[in-house]
Amino acid sequence: MHAMQYEITLPADYDMGIIRQRVATRGHLLDDFPGLGLKAYLMRERGADSPVNSYAPFYLWATAEGMNSFLWGPGFQGVVDDFGRPRVRHWTGLAHREGPSSAAPPTAATVRRTAVPDGVEPARFVADAVAVAVAEEAAPGVVASALGIDPSRWELVRLTLWAGPAPADGGDRYEVLHLSAPGRAGLRSGRHW
Template sequence: MHAMQYDITLPADYDMGVIRTRVATRGHLLDDFPGLGLKAYLMRERADGSPVNQYAPFYLWAEAAGMNAFLWGPGFQGIVNDFGRPVVQHWTVLAYDEGPATAAAPRTATRRRHPLPAGIAPADAVAEALERHAVRAAGDGVVATALAVDPRHWELLVLTVRADTSPGIPDAPDTDRFQVLHLSAPGRSGLGAGRSW
C-alpha cells in the first residue's frame, strides 16, 4: 500500500471558497477510481488559525497501478493545469486501521511528519511507532489512521481522520490540522487492518 500527498500552498488572501467549490463539483470523480483505497480532500486556512492557506489531498493506494493511472492521467493533469506541478510526496504504508467512528463522516484530519531518530535501529523506531499507532486508532472520534515511512529521508508520516473537531491524543508541536471536505473511498474496505507485513 502506498500513501501519497501533495501540498498546494496558496496566497494569504486566496479565496478558499474556490477550493470548496472545486471539491464539491469534482470530488465525486474519484469515488470509484480503480486501485484507490481512499482520498481525503484536505484543506487548511489562515482564517482558522493555520499558518497558511493550503489544499493538500491525501491518498492511500491499494495498488501502484492505480496511483500511476492517476498521476499520468487526466486527474492529476487537472491539478497541474490549475496550480502548476506540485511535489508529490509518497510513503510506504506500515499500518492502516479503522477507528471507533469508522461509520461516521470525517470532518477533520491531523498529519504529523517527523524523522526517525538517527541513534535507533530503523526496526526499533518502527516498532515503537506501531505501538503508538494502535493506541491512536482506538481513540474516540477516530474514523481511520495510517502510519507510513519514506525510507529515502527516513521520515514517518501519521495521518488520522476524525469524525469530530477535537484533536484526540494531544497534538505534537509539528502536527498539521486540516478540514476534510470530502472522502472518496472506493477501496477502503480492502485496505486491510494492522501492519502491512
C-alpha cells in the same frame, strides 16, 4: 498500501471558496477510481488553526497501478493545469486501522510527520511507532488512521481522520471537504509486514 500527498500553498488572500467549489464539483470523480483505497480532500485556512491557506489531498492507494494511473492520467493533470506541478510526497504503507468512529464521515484530519532519528534501529523505531499508533487509534472520534514511511528521507507520516474536531496536539490540522473511498474496505488492517 502506498500513502501520497501533495500540498498546494495558496496566497494569504486567496478565496478558499474556490477550493471548496472545486471539491464540490470534482470530488466525486474519484469515488470509484480503481486502485484507490481512499482520498481525503484536505484544506487548511489561514487564521483557522493554520498559518497558511493550502489544499492538500491525502491518498491511501491499495495498488501501485492505481497510483500511477492517477499521476499519469487526466486527474493529476487537472491539478497541474490549475496550480502548477506540485511536489508529490509518498510513503510506503506500514499500517492502517479503522477507528471506533469508522462509520461516521470524517470532518477533520491530522497529518503528523516525524523524522526517524540517526542512531536508532529503524525496525525497532517503526515497530514502536506502530504500537503507539494502535493505542492512539482507539481514541473516541477516530474514523481511520494510517502510518507510512519514506526511507529516502527517513520520515514517518501518520494520517488520522476524525469525526469531529481534531485535537490540537495531533500534527497539522485540516478540514476534510470530501472523502472518496472506493477501496477503503479492502485496505488491509494492522501492520503491513
